[in-house]
Amino acid sequence: MPRKRNAHRSPDLPTLADVARLAGVSEITASRVVRDRGPIADSTRTRVLTAIAELGYIPNRAAGSLASAGSTLMSVLLPSLSNIVFPDVLRGIHSALTHTAYQPVIGVTDYDPLIEERILLSFLAWQPAAVILAGLHHTPTARRHLEHGRFRVAELMDIDGDPVDIAVGMSHRQAGYETGRHLVQRGYRRFGYAGHSVATDDRASARYEGLCTSLREAGLSLIAEHRQPGPSSTKAGRESLEILLGAEPSLDVVVFPNDDMAMGGIFHCMHSGIAVREKLGIFGFNGLDIGQAMPMPLSTILSRRFLIGLTAAEKLIESRERPQEKTIINTGFDIIEGATA
Structure with a gap:
């Protein structure tokens, strides 16, 4: 029977x-x-x-009353809210949803795939209409739930991979490649890299790989590199550059994985009497306002964070049905020449 x-x-x-x-x-x-x-x-x-x-079983906490076909919940899982990058993304999502019936529900994963998995499973129990996550890499269990669900999925920030449904962002590998190419064209030859632990930061890893590729094509390589343990921060950037230059003082440019760390590098130069650009070029990533408000605007790459969030949310609410074809939207990036490299 x-x-x-x-x-x-x-x-x-x-x-x-x-x-x-x-x-x-x-x-x-x-x-x-x-x-x-x-x-x-x-x-x-x-x-x-x-x-x-x-x-791949998902319990229905809403007992059917919020089944995906009629749900107005949009689950948003972001790595951090203290990193200004992701509040900018969230503003874009909010802007797209303001005049709709959809309501975002926010979870913070602390860049930890297992925490992301746990929060995702908790959110799915409420049968959301859509799920927004950062990045394309998830635990096997999380990926399986995302692939088999009846909800829309948008993965943000990165397009170098295979999305579940929609990917909106930029090629971080290409951004790293263009960073190296730009700096080589400006005459730099002795490159250093001052970073942080990238164990859970796929996007920083991709930019690093792109940078190394562009240097190899120019017949160059990183002379020295140093990574501070733990997450990125302005303090970590300052300490990382101090250690890096202590080991290799002949560097003429240092690339940082983000503007926060690059700003820390500038603070170290100010403290140590190192003339930024004249003696040492500093290059970041993200194009944060604080870097552009400096007396010497930071040389960096601008990521279109608000546009990424806005575009993803707009695409998700176009249709509740997941199409057969996957969608990849490249929001691109811009090199900000600035005054530090």
Whole structure:
């Protein structure tokens, strides 16, 4: 006899009964694990959670009242809100949604794929109409849920890869390549790189790879590089440049992964009496206002952050149905010549 399924679920989506069957437990036990209610043996919980991940099961916290077909929730997962880059993206999203029925729900992942996965699964339980994330790389479990969901998906900032649905952003590899090309054309030959840990920063890694490629094509390479442990910050930029120049004082230009760290590099130069541009070129990334407000505007690359958020949200609300063809939108970037390199 055919099994009855929840009327609010696609017939292709797994049910709690499927989870229970795969885990070898009753539906009541599986439900208690999902709802985190009552005493459950660790081994039983592990079996149920493994079955949930394998099947891609999503509990419906809204009990059908916010099924994707009628939901006005848009889940937005961003790496940080303290980094000015992402509030700019969020402003773009907000601008696109202001006069619509859609409401963004924000989660912060701290650049951690496992935190992103946990927040994503929590949000999906409320059956959002769409999900917006930063970057194209996610845990296998998160990617599986994104691919099999009945909601729209926009992945922001990066277009160097295979999106689930829509990718909006720029080629970071190309941005790094153009950075090197621009600086070589300006006469720099002894390159240094002062960065931070890129273990979870795919976009900074791509820019670094692009930079190295352009230098190789010019018959050059990085003379020295240093990465501060932990996330990027102005303080990390200052400390990184100090260590870098201590090891290799002959550098004539240093590339930083972002404007925050580049500003720290400028502060180190000010403290140490190093003439920026005359003795050492400084180059950043993002085109932040603070860098352009300096007496010597920062040489950098402008990323169109507001446009990325705006475009992504506008594309998502064009249609609730996910098309067969994936969409990649290149918002591009600009080199700001500035006065520091």
